[in-house]
Amino acid sequence: MSYYHKHVFFCVNKRGEGEDCCANHHAEQARNYVKDKVKMLGISTDKNFIRINSAGCLGRCDQGPVMVVYPEAVWYTYVDQQDLDEIIEEHLANGRVVERLRV
Amino acid sequence: MSYYHKHVFFCVNKRGEGEDCCANHHAEQARNYVKDKVKMLGISTDKNFIRINSAGCLGRCDQGPVMVVYPEAVWYTYVDQQDLDEIIEEHLANGRVVERLRV
Numbered sequence: 001m002s003y004y005h006k007h008v009f010f011c012v013n014k015r016g017e018g019e020d021c022c023a024n025h026h027a028e029q030a031r032n033y034v035k036d037k038v039k040m041l042g043i044s045t046d047k048n049f050i051r052i053n054s055a056g057c058l059g060r061c062d063q064g065p066v067m068v069v070y071p072e073a074v075w076y077t078y079v080d081q082q083d084l085d086e087i088i089e090e091h092l093a094n095g096r097v098v099e100r101l102r103v
Numbered sequence: 104m105s106y107y108h109k110h111v112f113f114c115v116n117k118r119g120e121g122e123d124c125c126a127n128h129h130a131e132q133a134r135n136y137v138k139d140k141v142k143m144l145g146i147s148t149d150k151n152f153i154r155i156n157s158a159g160c161l162g163r164c165d166q167g168p169v170m171v172v173y174p175e176a177v178w179y180t181y182v183d184q185q186d187l188d189e190i191i192e193e194h195l196a197n198g199r200v201v202e203r204l205r206v
Contacts, residue, residue, distance in 0.1 A: 001176075002176035003163070003171075003176065003178060004176075007171075007173070007176075009112065009156070009158060051161070051162055053112070053158050053159050053160075053161065054158065054159040055112060055156050055157065055158045055159070056156050056157040056158070057156075058154070058156065059154055060106070068106075068110075070110070070173035070174055070176065071173055071174045071175070071176045072174070073104075073105035073106065073107075073110075073173065073174045075106060
């Protein structure tokens with residue numbers, strides 16, 4: 001059994017001047033938004049224990065910004081708050097994969 | 104199927120002065136050691152694709168320093184290079200869980 005039922009890692013890697021990276025796509029803000037909203041909604045419970053983490057480069061830069069949900073190993077990209085809300089409400093709260101954002 | 108067959112996250116979180124944290128237990132060096140050794144041994148292959156990541160606080164500070172291997176969701180603590188070598192050679196190279204280091 002997994003210690004966290006949904007362990008989410010956001011790539012928040014920042015590269016040098018002129019190089020693209022997840023940090024250039026507001027990855028840190030996205031991670032903070034999801035972390036705060038999961039807390040606000042109260043969807044992390046004993047039976048659905050959720051953790052929202054930051055991480056270094058996840059190695060899928062060409063599809064970034066990226067995040068991954070373990071142990072199910074579902075990867076997402078996202079553009080805006082609407083995308084993040086859908087991942088929270090569908091996947092994190094209810095375990096339904098959001099196919100349109102999957103990478 | 105998981106994009107990475109073994110996706111490893113080391114907590115490298117650093118807390119303020121006087122507070123204990125994984126960073127105080129050489130977590131960054133441990134992560135770099137494992138990353139370099141996996142590369143040196145050539146054990147990350149198409150059939151055993153390994154990624155060694157750093158991450159923010161993984162929330163299990165009382166058992167730190169900690170690392171987790173996904174998608175199998177196996178958590179470890181470690182003290183020295185011998186512990187890391189055993190995790191590399193047993194778990195990462197051969198998929199055998201190192202029970203003595205599990206948390």
